[in-house]
Amino acid sequence: MRRAELIMATLMAAFSLYTMWKSAELEIGWIPSEGPGGGAFPFWLAVGMFICCMLIFIRQFRQADEPINSLKNYMDRQTFVLFALVAGSLTITIGLIDFVGVYVAIPLFMIFYLRVIGDHRWLLTGTIATATPLLLFFFFEIALKITLPKGVTEPMFYPLYSMFL
């Protein structure tokens, strides 16, 4: 746990410094007759973030009752595998949406999740993987008129557009 705390505090401190630097692209001081500059609000908040990270880091560093290299209590092996599978499949799905669109990426995700992580039967997997994109299409594209990203599959939808829209 302690190691995770130290790593997180360091990463967030780095992000705070980056935010301070980005805020300073605008005026962070007082502009006469205009008030505080555009960068002042985020700059001083980022300073606050940095101080918090330092406090968390110092407090954890001084706590000697847990070995420094312990990550055991943070995430055990089983949790890590599950987390990596879920987070990884989500990342790949969102990445795929850019290329092949929602209507290919989402069924693939459903099949992976239900079959590999959930260990469900093919019949159930197939039903849900087919029903989800259908429901998405009719609810979002037809009812809400929100066009979902389709990537290279876009031309395949032209007949559907002319039928329903």
Add this chain to the structure above:
Amino acid sequence: MEIATLLLDGFFLAFEPLNLLLIIGGVVLGLFIGAMPGLGSVNGVAILLPMTYLVPPTSAVIFLGAIYYGAMYGGAISSIMLGIPGASTAVATTFDGRPMALKGEADKALVAAATASFVGGSISVVLFTLFAPPLADVALAFSAPEEFALMLLAFATFVGLGGDDIPKTFFSIFIGLVFSAVGLDIISGEPRLIFMDLPGFFHGINFLVLAIGIYGIGEMLWTIETTKGKVKISQAHITVQRILDTLISLKNGIKVMIMGSFLGYFVGILPAAGATPGALMAYGVAKGMSKDPESFGKGNTNGVLAPEAANNAASTGSMLPMLTLGIPGSPTTAILLGGMVIWGLDPGPMLFVEHKEFVWGLIASLYAANFFAVIINLAFIPAFLWVLRMPFTILAPIIFVLCIIGGYAPTQDMHDVWLMLVFGIVGYLMRKLDYPMAPAVLAIVLGPLAETSMRQSLLMSSGSFEIFFFRPISGSIMAIAITLLFMPLINSFNKTMRREISSWPL
């Protein structure tokens, strides 16, 4: 008398066919969402908000309000039947609800929870009706310094009363405010905080991206971790006769329910506190009031009545500051508030002047939602039990898909979907280290308002911070806020002093 007329008008709006349908639909959906382990009102409202673009803004808020209400009822179902709180707000319900279920009194616990929720909901909605208009009148006199003082007070309650680690709470507030500052500077219009020069940051970070990331993706990752072991569902035998018998036996618990309702309502008004601590406090008080405190934790009905009355009352309580002051009382109302801003309904006292119809329609719909929730809850207990048997591995991917689409819908930009994923994963990893997430969500919603009011005030005073302290209303609010901010320091000083004193040789 004027209130009665306005409320009556509100009922006409709430009972329009579309709105009535949305109230009933929202309550049913909320009950299911609340009943599922790991999902509560905040998750339901965050994930489903983008789906409400289909209906007019007033109906959308009514629908989300009904989900909020339903979820508060539903939370008790999984607390009792699985021993896993349906949402954090129902944690206290597991203390006695679960032992009751294990004793074979699951039906009694479920009926008690529904009844207490109804009492809590009813009392709180009446209090809401009475308090909201005068508070909104007072708030009409507020200008920029008062508004800023109120925002500071909202953040200060997280520090003083939130009960989480102090540096981590501050960090969460700061990072939420920083995210709210991304995009274009509100006054000069210059681009600001365009991280890695990605063009997606030019339109700012939509609060929904953070909310769905944390309460959708992050919450799912959290639930997958916590429920990976097998859960055991209790058996419940429910007949109309048993329900009636239980209802009659609950008359001994009226005092406890009323106490829970009042306590929950007033705790719910405070931004950091809300339903979870409200319910825990009500449980504690009920135990203290009891002649038989040892039976608590072993299946005492009052241990279910008190927290359930309180968490429902708190959910109504948290709407009071949201509607009258524009400061949300809970993460769920923070998301509702963000939604209202998108729909062009600026929350705050002016809402009571400019959108009277909407306000009273919403209040009336709370009465209606409360009524329908208790009926549907009691009538469909078997259906909810069936939902609890649904494997989480079916539910989880469906929710992930809703998150992806929900993250895309508001701005229709894949950049936001990626950002949502990052927030979800990082939020989950931080939550494992006890970083509180609610302050960040509140901060991203309130950030633009806080910055504008602060900059306007400083312009008014030519840069002097005295303006916040020397105006009567903002000065008093600032005094309370600063006391709350220093509360943890005062507490730790007190503790050290006490330890010192007790170690003195006498």
